[in-house]
Amino acid sequence: MTLASLRRGYQVIRTLLHYGLDDVLPPALTPWYFKLARISLFWIRNRHKHTCGGERLKLAMQELGPVYIKFGQMLSTRRDLLSDEWAEQLAMLQDRVPPFDSAQARTAIEAELGCAIDSLFDDFNDTPLASASISQVHTATLKSNGQPVVLKVLRPNVEAGINADLELMLQVAGWAERLLGSGNRLRPLEVVQDYQNTILGELNLKLEALNATKLRNNFQGSDALYIPYVYEELCHRRLMVMERIDGIPIADIEALNAQGTNLKLLAERGVELFFTQVFRDNFFHADMHPGNIFVSREHPENPFYIGLDCGIMGTLTEEDKRYLAENFLAFFNRDYHRIAQLYVESGWVSSNTDILAFEQAIKQVCEPMFNKPLNEISFGHVLLELFRTARRFDIVVQPQLVLLEKTLLYIEGLGRQLYPQLDLWQTAKPFLERWMADQVGPKAMFKKVQTNLPFWSDKLPEFPELIYDNLKLGRKLLGTQQQMLDRYLKYQQKAHKSNFLLISSAVLLICGTILFAQTDTLWVSSVCLGSGALTWIAGWRSRPKNRKF
Secondary structure, eight states, X not given: OOHHHHHHHHHHHHHHHHTTGGGGSOGGGOOXXXXXXXXXXXXXXXXXXXXXXXXXXXXXXXXXXXXXXXXXXXXXXOTTTSOHHHHHHHTTOOOOOOOOOHHHHHHHHHHHHTSOGGGTEESOOSSOSXXXXXXXXXXXXXXXXXXXXXXXXXXXXXXXXXXXXXXHHHHHHHHHHHHHOTTOTTOHHHHHHHHHHHHHHHTOHHHHHHHHHHHHHHTTTOXXXXXXXXXXXXXXXXXXXXXXXXXXXXXXXXXXXXXXOOHHHHHHHHHHXXXXXXIIISOEESOOOGGGEEEESSOTTSOOEXXXXXXXXXXXXXXXXXXXXXXXXXXXTTOHHHHHHHHHHTTSSOTTSOHHHHHHHHHHHHGGGGGXXXXXXXXXXXXXXXXHHHHHHTOOOOHHHHHHHHHHHHHHHHHHHHOTTOOHHHHHHHHHHHHHHHHHSHHHHHHHHHHHHHHHHHHGGGHHHHHHHHHHHHHHHHHHHHHHHHHHHHHHHXXXXXXXXXXXXXXXXXXXXXXXXXXXGXXXXXXXXXXXXXXXXXXXXXXXXXXXX
C-alpha cells in the first residue's frame, strides 16, 4: 500500500468507528484479531448507538467525501445486495461540494489549452456556474464566432485522491472476499471494480466529449432530445468545452407550467427516449438524474429535452437486449413462466433453478400490480422487487443491467413528476412490439441479408474454388479415415487372436497343474503343460505391437 492510501485508510477507519459501523458487521468479518485490534489500537467510541445501520453508513459516507458519496449512490441501486432500509438510506446521499478557487481553475484550463484563456475566449466568468465533486463549470464566449460556451474542468489533484480511495476500497473488498468466500452473494470485489470503471470514466473529459458527440449524432434532427454541441478540438482529458444551453431544469415544475409546457407529451417522450437509446442505438445515458436534464424554452406545446453530462453511458449485448425486450413483453402479457425461462436461458440464474418455484416468486411480485390503477403502478419498482427476489435464487445481476435499472427509475420518476397519470406500459409496449418484430420477423431477415450483401458479393467469385478445395480435402480425409479404419480392424483381429491364445494357454496350464498331482495321469499333465506353454508363446508373439492407427 502507498503512504497516501495508508493515511486515507486511517481516516476511513476513524470515521467508520466514529459512526459505529463495526457493530453492524457480520461475524465473518469480525474475527478475533479484528476485535483485538479494535480494542488495542482504536479507542474511538460509537457516537451513534441509537441510529440504524443504514443511516450510520449514509452519514459516514457523507463525511468521507465525493468518492464515497458516489459509491453509496451506486450501492443504493443494488437492491439485490442490500436490504431495503440500507438502500433507501443510501439513496438520500447528496453530493454538495463548495467551488474551488477561480485562480486554480484558470491555471488548470490554461495548462490543458497550452495558451492563455483570453487568446481563445472572451468574457470568462471567474464565478463558477456549477460545482460538483469531480469538476467545476465556468461560462465564456468563443472569440472565433462569439458563441456562448461552458468550460468544464476537473478539480485540482482530484485523480490522486480518487486513486488513493479506490486502492483502499479494492484492498478492503479483496480482504472481505477472502473472508466471505468467492461464492458469497455480496461479491464485494466485483462491486468495487464496477464502481472503479464508472468513476475513472468520469475523470476523462475527452471520453465524455466523445460520448456526447455520439449521443448527439444519434438524435440529430430529433424533436425529443437535444445534446449541446461539443468543441472537440478544445477538449482534453481534464477540460471539456461545449455549447451553453438555456433551458428550464426538469425539476422546476412551476416554471414549466408557467410557460404552458405540454407535460403529458414531455413525460411520454422521456419514456420513448429511454427505449430508443437502449434498443435502437444500444447506447444510453446512464446518469439521467434531474440535475443533468433541462427542458427547452422554445415551443412549449412541442417540448424537447436537453441532456448534459455524458460521463456514464451504458451498453448491452445483443443477447441481453433481446432477452430484456422479451422480458418486458412477457411481463406486459402476464406470462410469468416465460419470464422464468428467459432468466435461465440468458444465464442470469443457474440452469439448476427450480423453474416452477421461480415462476411463483415472480408472480407474487408482479400480479398485485395489475390490480392497481395505472397511475399507481411503477414499472421501475417492479424491477426493484425482482432484484429482491434475486436474493432467494442467486440471480447474477450484470453491471450493465444495474445501470439500466437505475436509468429506468430516473426516467419513470421524472415522468410521473411531470405527469402523474403517465402510463409507462401503454407508452413502452408498442415500441417493444415493433422492435421485436424488426428483430425476428421477415423484415429483420431481409435487413440482415441487405447488410451482408456487399460482403457476400465480394466473396462470391471465390466460392467455386473454395467448394472444389473443400471437396478435394473431404475426399482426402475420407481416404485417410478408411486407412485408419483398416488399420484398426487389423489391430482388433490380432488382439482377439492373441487374447484367445493367452486365455487358452492359461486354461491348459491350470489343467496340467491339477493333473500333475495324480500319478496315473502324468503323461496327460505333461501334454497339457507343454501345450499351454507353446500356446502362451504363440499368443504373446501374435499380440499387436503398434496401437497407432
